[in-house]
Amino acid sequence: MRNAMATMLLLSAAPLLAQDQPGEAWLELPEVWPEVGQAYVVNLHLNTGAQEPDTLQMHLNFDTAVLQLAFSAATGFPPVFTNPDLALGGSLTAAGTTDLQAVHPGENPGQINILRAGGSGDAWDLSGDIDMLQITFHPQSTVPTQITGEITVLRDASLVEIGAPAVIAATIGIPPIEDLAEDILAGFDAADANGDDALTLAEVQTLIPQLTADQFAAIDSDTSGGLSLAEINGAAGPAGEGEGEGEGDNNTNGCPFPKGATTFADFLNWLAQFLFIGMAATVLWKRRTPLS
Numbered sequence: 001m002r003n004a005m006a007t008m009l010l011l012s013a014a015p016l017l018a019q020d021q022p023g024e025a026w027l028e029l030p031e032v033w034p035e036v037g038q039a040y041v042v043n044l045h046l047n048t049g050a051q052e053p054d055t056l057q058m059h060l061n062f063d064t065a066v067l068q069l070a071f072s073a074a075t076g077f078p079p080v081f082t083n084p085d086l087a088l089g090g091s092l093t094a095a096g097t098t099d100l101q102a103v104h105p106g107e108n109p110g111q112i113n114i115l116r117a118g119g120s121g122d123a124w125d126l127s128g129d130i131d132m133l134q135i136t137f138h139p140q141s142t143v144p145t146q147i148t149g150e151i152t153v154l155r156d157a158s159l160v161e162i163g164a165p166a167v168i169a170a171t172i173g174i175p176p177i178e179d180l181a182e183d184i185l186a187g188f189d190a191a192d193a194n195g196d197d198a199l200t201l202a203e204v205q206t207l208i209p210q211l212t213a214d215q216f217a218a219i220d221s222d223t224s225g226g227l228s229l230a231e232i233n234g235a236a237g238p239a240g241e242g243e244g245e246g247e248g249d250n251n252t253n254g255c256p257f258p259k260g261a262t263t264f265a266d267f268l269n270w271l272a273q274f275l276f277i278g279m280a281a282t283v284l285w286k287r288r289t290p291l292s
């Protein structure tokens with residue numbers, strides 16, 4: 001379970017691929033980890049399918065203890081915080097679209113509301129994967145946090161709904177080394193391009209583009225420049241070992257089952273095969289025994 005959670009964390013921390021369902025929105029994240037004091041620019045995409053939308057309503061939520069918008073200024077009354085860093089995406093700008101409202105409400109600084117109230121005959125002249133917004137955050141911390149939200153309304157020029165209400169979610173922040181190790185473990189074979197049973201920094205970065213040399217070094221305990229399964233298992237901690245076993249933390253090198261999920265899993269696999277062969281042999285033996 002933890003493995004799966006860690007994988008989810010990383011998958012969402014990596015730049016997200018385009019969604020293929022009309023009506024979906026998603027966040028494209030930078031290929032670097034967030035840093036306190038460094039602008040962190042997130043791009044919001046929207047897939048309108050083949051339709052040219054005319055009406056849009058969506059919102060995003062984020063934790064202001066971890067993420068703050070780069071700049072906010074109150075305008076009008078009641079105060080509405082309009083953020084210049086909520087820049088329109090390239091494709092919207094190219095289409096000459098200036099009527100998208102993106103507001104950062106003063107009464108709820110952890111929310112961005114995005115609205116485009118159109119009407120029949122007032123459709124945007126664009127479709128497909130649209131760059132909606134570029135949102136500049138200033139990370140206050142690098143702990144993993146989520147940006148969530150949803151599209152509630154997306155309609156075409158005939159006011160036909162495009163897709164269904166869709167959830168928007170991404171996790172950003174730097175996972176602990178043991179979570180990183182678990183994700184490397186899960187993608188080990190795919191990342192080991194040259195099949196030498198060790199992962200170089202470049203190979204690991206095909207899996208986790210944001211992984212830094214320092215994070216790599218934290219797992220490369222023998223400083224060989226390559227990560228072996230044993231090193232990654234060691235960095236992954238006891239999470240991968242049997243939850244009910246309780247033996248992982250106390251394992252030493254002298255133990256018949258060295259610390260690591262793979263080795264223990266191999267043992268279980270061997271045990272299952274042993275039992276299966278035993279059962280098969282019993283069945284065969286019984287079949288060969290004449291009925292009396």
Ligand SMILES: [Ca+2]
Pocket residue numbers: 191192193194195196197198199200203
């Ligand atoms: Ca390799």
Ligand SMILES: [Ca+2]
Pocket residue numbers: 220221222223224225226227228231
């Ligand atoms: Ca090594």
